[in-house]
Amino acid sequence: MTATAESTAVPDLAELQQRAAHRAAERAGGRDRLRGHIVCDGLVRIFKTDGVEVVALQGLDLVIDRGELVAIVGASGSGKSTLLNILSGLDTPTAGIARVADYDLLALSNRRRLSYRRGVVGFVWQQTGRNLLPYLTARENVELPMRLAGRSGGRRARRARAQELLEMVGVGYCADRRPGQLSGGEQQRCAVAVAVANDPEVLFADEPTGELDEATGAEVFAALRTINAELGVTVVVVTHDQAVATQVRRTVAIRDGRTSSEVRRTARVAADGSTELVSEEYAVLDRSGRMQLPASFVDALSLRDRVRLDLEPDHVQVRPGDVGAGTERSDA
Incomplete structure (x- = not known):
């Protein structure tokens, strides 16, 4: 397909991607485990309500490598939030394969699912009020997951770690403030720090900029990019925000419960020596050879x-x- 160049801060994006891959390799302990950190194969989710079956996911296939930062886009009802709920352990698939960091999400016991949600994945909700406890300060909110997980090191170590994470996402100055004293963007950046407090392997964010203006949303997404680069955490963001979707190296589109297309962005050196970001769109081919043409192509012809x-x-x-x-x- 035709490649188009975009005027973006490519060196920053390329550098962040490189740093994230390096950190991810360190987290993998030098083992060859960089591929297939998240794997979905023929994933199906059927909801039954009053005798009516609704198929939210219809054999979805997806592979995300360790250390990637991926945006998932799609219209309302396409299945993207259902996918995120399954991968984060909040919902159970009906059939297929769903694996995250070697955890088989179809075979988890209740105890193992709790362990998975507590230590392997982090989650950021769209609604700022769902991410933080209103009666705790920002630092105390970040410390809480560590306390619940029984992390060793004592109160002083937890406090230092919480402050470090708040500084990393750019809200260290909010440490002693409660959520009611923070702006929406500050709350969401604190929520990112909370989500990675237990050093998870994967961070999921469901429309994290959905309730924010463009400038504030950019700050929140910058926090996600920083976490990805500095900690090597695999980050999956579900979003309607095109400004967010174009700031990642890979955007996956879901349509009618299946992955339909991908946009991959790569840095290339232009003839004048400058670096430009080139976007290429691909249709996703499943094991049976089926693919969905982009809606814009279908309409154009x-x-x-x-x-x-x-x-x-x-x-x-x-x-x-x-x-x-x-x-x-x-x-x-």
Whole structure:
């Protein structure tokens, strides 16, 4: 597909990605475990309400490498929040494979699921009020998960760790304030610190900038990028915010309960020696050879019902099904 260049602060993005990969390798203990940190294969989730079945996920496939920062996008009802709830241990899939950091999410006992949610994954909600306890200060909120997990080192060590994390996300000055004394953006950055207090392997964020203005949302996303780069934590963000989606090296789109396409962004050196960010969009091919064409492509060519396929030496041509034999062909 056609690659387009974007005017973005590419060196920063490339450097952060490199640092995140390095930290992730350190967390893996030198073992070759950088691939497949999160794996979904044929993932299905069916909800039953009053005798009516709703299929939220219809055989979704997804692989996220250790240390990646990935944005997942999709329209309301596409299944992205259902996916996030399953991966974070808040929901149980109906069928398929869902594995995070070697945990089989379909086979977890209640005790092991609690351990998984407490120590392996962190979570940031869209609603700022759900992430922090209102009667605790920011530092105390960050310390709480460590206390509940029984982390060794004592109160002084927990306090120092909490302060370090608050500084890392840019709100160290809020340590002694309660949530009611913080802005929405400060609350969300504190929530990021809370989510990584127990040094999880994966951080999930469900629309973390959804209730914030653009400038404040950028600060929250910068905190997520910092955590990804400095700690090597794999970060998965569900978002409608296109400004967020374009700031990651990989954006995965979900449509009708399946992964439909990916946008990958790579840094390339231009002819004048400057660095530019090039975006390429890919359709996701499942094990049966099925794929979803991007909606914009379907609309542009008015594709309906069926399409004509032609196998060429190095590509496949897709054309409207009603194109006559003598009509000039063009790639879709």
